[in-house]
Amino acid sequence: MAGVKLTGVAKKFGAVEVIRGVDIEIGEGEFCVFVGPSGCGKSTLLRMIAGLEEITAGSVEIGGRRVNDIDPSERGTAMVFQTYALYPHMTVSQNMGFGLRMNGVPKPEIAKRVAEAARILQIEPLLDRKPKQLSGGQRQRVAIGRAIVRDPQVFLFDEPLSNLDAELRVATRLEIAKLHGQLQGSTMIYVTHDQVEAMTLADRIVVLRDGRVEQMGEPMELYERPANLFVAGFIGSPKMNFIKLRATGDGGQPAAELPDGSRFALSGPEANGAATLGVRADGLKPVDRDGVFTGEITVVEQLGDAVFVYVRTPWGQEIVARFEPGAKVRVGERISFALGGRTHFFDADGRGLTGVTPGNTISEARLSA
Amino acid sequence: MADVALSHSSAITSRQSFLNPRRRRLITSVVLAAICIVWVYPLVWMVSASFKSNSEIFAGGGLIPENPTFENFVRAWHEANIGAYFFNTLFVTVGSVLITTISAALMGYALGRRPFPGRATLFGLMLFTLFIPQGYTIIPVFELLSNLGLGQSLWGLMLATCGHSIVIFTLLFAGYFSQMPKELEEASRMDGVGPVKTFWYVMLPLSKPIIVTVVVMQTLQAWNDFLLPLVITLANPALRTLSVGIYSFRGEHFIDWGGMTAGSTITIVPVIILFLFLQRYFIDGLAGAVKG
Numbered sequence: 001m002a003g004v005k006l007t008g009v010a011k012k013f014g015a016v017e018v019i020r021g022v023d024i025e026i027g028e029g030e031f032c033v034f035v036g037p038s039g040c041g042k043s044t045l046l047r048m049i050a051g052l053e054e055i056t057a058g059s060v061e062i063g064g065r066r067v068n069d070i071d072p073s074e075r076g077t078a079m080v081f082q083t084y085a086l087y088p089h090m091t092v093s094q095n096m097g098f099g100l101r102m103n104g105v106p107k108p109e110i111a112k113r114v115a116e117a118a119r120i121l122q123i124e125p126l127l128d129r130k131p132k133q134l135s136g137g138q139r140q141r142v143a144i145g146r147a148i149v150r151d152p153q154v155f156l157f158d159e160p161l162s163n164l165d166a167e168l169r170v171a172t173r174l175e176i177a178k179l180h181g182q183l184q185g186s187t188m189i190y191v192t193h194d195q196v197e198a199m200t201l202a203d204r205i206v207v208l209r210d211g212r213v214e215q216m217g218e219p220m221e222l223y224e225r226p227a228n229l230f231v232a233g234f235i236g237s238p239k240m241n242f243i244k245l246r247a248t249g250d251g252g253q254p255a256a257e258l259p260d261g262s263r264f265a266l267s268g269p270e271a272n273g274a275a276t277l278g279v280r281a282d283g284l285k286p287v288d289r290d291g292v293f294t295g296e297i298t299v300v301e302q303l304g305d306a307v308f309v310y311v312r313t314p315w316g317q318e319i320v321a322r323f324e325p326g327a328k329v330r331v332g333e334r335i336s337f338a339l340g341g342r343t344h345f346f347d348a349d350g351r352g353l354t355g356v357t358p359g360n361t362i363s364e365a366r367l368s369a
Numbered sequence: 370m371a372d373v374a375l376s377h378s379s380a381i382t383s384r385q386s387f388l389n390p391r392r393r394r395l396i397t398s399v400v401l402a403a404i405c406i407v408w409v410y411p412l413v414w415m416v417s418a419s420f421k422s423n424s425e426i427f428a429g430g431g432l433i434p435e436n437p438t439f440e441n442f443v444r445a446w447h448e449a450n451i452g453a454y455f456f457n458t459l460f461v462t463v464g465s466v467l468i469t470t471i472s473a474a475l476m477g478y479a480l481g482r483r484p485f486p487g488r489a490t491l492f493g494l495m496l497f498t499l500f501i502p503q504g505y506t507i508i509p510v511f512e513l514l515s516n517l518g519l520g521q522s523l524w525g526l527m528l529a530t531c532g533h534s535i536v537i538f539t540l541l542f543a544g545y546f547s548q549m550p551k552e553l554e555e556a557s558r559m560d561g562v563g564p565v566k567t568f569w570y571v572m573l574p575l576s577k578p579i580i581v582t583v584v585v586m587q588t589l590q591a592w593n594d595f596l597l598p599l600v601i602t603l604a605n606p607a608l609r610t611l612s613v614g615i616y617s618f619r620g621e622h623f624i625d626w627g628g629m630t631a632g633s634t635i636t637i638v639p640v641i642i643l644f645l646f647l648q649r650y651f652i653d654g655l656a657g658a659v660k661g
C-alpha cells in the first residue's frame with residue numbers, strides 16, 4: 001500500500017484557476033476525506049490524483065513515485081464514480097472483470113478476484129445480473145467491487161453516496177467504513193460535500209475552499225479547533241452560531257461587546273483581537289440570571305435524542321441551542337443563555353484565535369461604576 | 370337559463386355516451402384500416418399481378434389470380450437474369466452496409482466525443498453536403514471511380530453506394546455518442562483499456578439502436594438505389610442491380626408487366642424479412658435519434 005503526497009498542486013482551466021497550490025500528505029492506509037462546498041475543486045483534485053485531469057503545476061506522488069505524467073491505469077489507483085459508471089450491457093461479473101480481461105489476465109485469475117470482491121461486498125447472488133436490474137445501493141457496491149478487483153494501492157471515491165436516498169446513504173456509509181477495516185492498509189481518498197460523511201468516515205479531513213486547503217486534521221480536531229470562520233461554519237451540525245463582537249478594553253481588561261451592548265470579559269493573549277464569537281448549539285446553557293444574552297424562542301425542533309431550540313436575540317439574529325430531550329420549552333418564551341461550553345473566537349479576518357476564554361458578564365452596575 | 374344549461378349538459382352526456390371508449394376505438398380502427406388498404410393496395414396489386422399471365426393482368430379481374438402461375442418468376446429469374454442481379458445487389462448492399470456502419474460509427478465517435486480543432490467546421494461541411502442533390506454528384510463520382518480503376522466493377526458501385534447517407538448516419542452516431550456519460554470512458558480508462566478497445570467493447574455495443582437503424586436504412590437505400598447503379602452499369606449489363614434489372618423489362622414496344630411484377634416481388638422479399646426481424650430495434654433507434 002502507498003501514501004499520496006501532493007506538493008504545490010495547481011490546476012487551471014484556461015485562465016480560471018481551480019486548484020491553487022495544494023500541499024497534502026496522506027499516509028499509508030489512511031482514510032482521507034476532501035470536503036468543501038460545490039465548486040471548491042475537491043473533485044478536480046481527486047481526478048488529478050487519478051490521472052483523469054492533467055496537472056498544471058506541482059507534483060503528485062503515489063507510493064513515493066511521481067505520477068504526473070503516468071497513465072491513470074498505471075498509477076495504482078481505482079476510482080468509484082458518483083454515477084457508478086457501470087457498463088450497462090455487461091453483467092455484474094463482466095463489469096468487475098472487464099479491466100482485467102482487457103489487460104490479458106487469465107480467466108481463472110479473473111474469476112477468483114471477482115468472486116473474492118463479491119464475497120467482501122456480499123453481492124454474490126447478483127453476479128449474473130445487468131446493472132439496470134440492481135438498486136442504487138447494489139450498483140454502488142458493484143462499482144466498489146470493480147475497484148477492489150484491481151487491487152489498487154489507493155482507492156478514490158468521488159461522492160459515491162450522492163445518488164442514494166437518505167436511508168441507503170447511511171447504510172452504505174457504514175459499509176464503506178467497514179470496507180476500510182477489511183481492506184487493511186489500503187489508502188482511501190474520499191470526496192464529499194457532506195460534512196457528516198467526512199466526520200464519520202475520515203481518519204483525516206481536508207477542508208477545501210476556492211481551490212485552497214482551509215484546514216487539515218482529524219475530525220475532532222477540526223470540530224474543536226477550527227482554524228477559521230469557514231471551517232467552523234462548515235464542520236458540525238447544526239452550524240456553529242456566530243455573533244459579531246466589538247472589542248472594548250475596560251481598564252486594561254479585554255472585554256467584548258455584543259451587538260445589543262451587553263458585555264463580558266475576555267482573557268487570553270489574543271483577546272483584544274476578537275471580532276466574532278463562535279459557539280455551537282451545545283455550548284449555550286440556559287440560566288436564570290447573569291446570562292450573556294436573552295432571547296425569544298421562535299422554533300422548537302424535537303429530534304428525540306435532543307431538542308434544538310431557535311432563539312431570536314435582541315439584535316434580531318437567530319441562534320440555535322441544544323437542550324436535553326424532554327426539556328420544557330415553548331415557542332414565545334424568553335430565555336437567558338450563558339456560554340457554558342467550548343467557545344471560539346475569530347479575528348476580523350476570520351482567523352481563529354487561540355487561548356481566548358470568556359469571563360464574567362460585566363453588569364450595567366459595574367459599567368456605570 | 371337553467372334549462373339551457375341542463376340541455377347543454379345532457380347533450381354533452383349523450384355525445385359522451387355515443388363516443389364511449391369502445392366505440393371510439395372501433396371508429397379509429399375502421400379509419401386506420403381504410404388508410405391502410407389504400408396504402409398497401411399497390412403492393413398487393415404487384416404481388417397479385419406477378420402470379421398472373423400478361424394477358425390476365427389488364428383483363429379486369431380481381432386481385433386473386435384466376436389461373437395462378439409461377440411462370441413470371443421462372444422467366445424473370447432465368448431469362449431476365451434477375452437471379453444474377455439479385456446477387457449483385459446482395460453483394461453491393463452487404464458490402465456498403467458493413468463499410469457505412471463501421472465508418473459512420475468511427476467518425477461519429479470522434480465527432481461526438483473528441484474535441485479537436487476544426488470540429489465545428491467539419492460538422493458544417495458535412496451538413497452542407499446534405500443539401501446537394503444526388504444527381505449533381507453522379508458524374509464526378511463516376512469519374513473518381515474510373516480513375517481508381519473501379520468504374521466497371523461491383524466494388525466501385527459498392528463504394529459509391531456508401532456515400533449516399535453516410536453523413537446522416539455519422540451525425541446520428543455523433544449525436545448518440547455525445548450523450549453518453551463521460552464516466553463510462555473514464556472508468557474504462559482507469560481500468561487500463563485503450564481508446565480503441567473502449568470504443569469496440571463499451572461504446573459500440575451501447576449504440577445498438579443506432580447500429581440497427583443505420584443497417585436498416587442503408588440496406589433499403591442500397592437495395593432500392595436506381596440512379597447510381599444505372600449510370601455505373603450502363604456499359605456493363607452484367608453488373609446490373611435489381612432495380613436497374615427490373616427496368617429492363619420495359620422494352621421499346623412491349624412492357625413485360627408479369628415479369629416486372631415478379632422481379633419486383635423477388636426484390637422486396639429480403640427487405641420485408643429484414644424489417645420484420647429488426648423493426649423493434651429500428652423503431653427504438655429512430656425514437657432515440659428524435660429524442661435527441
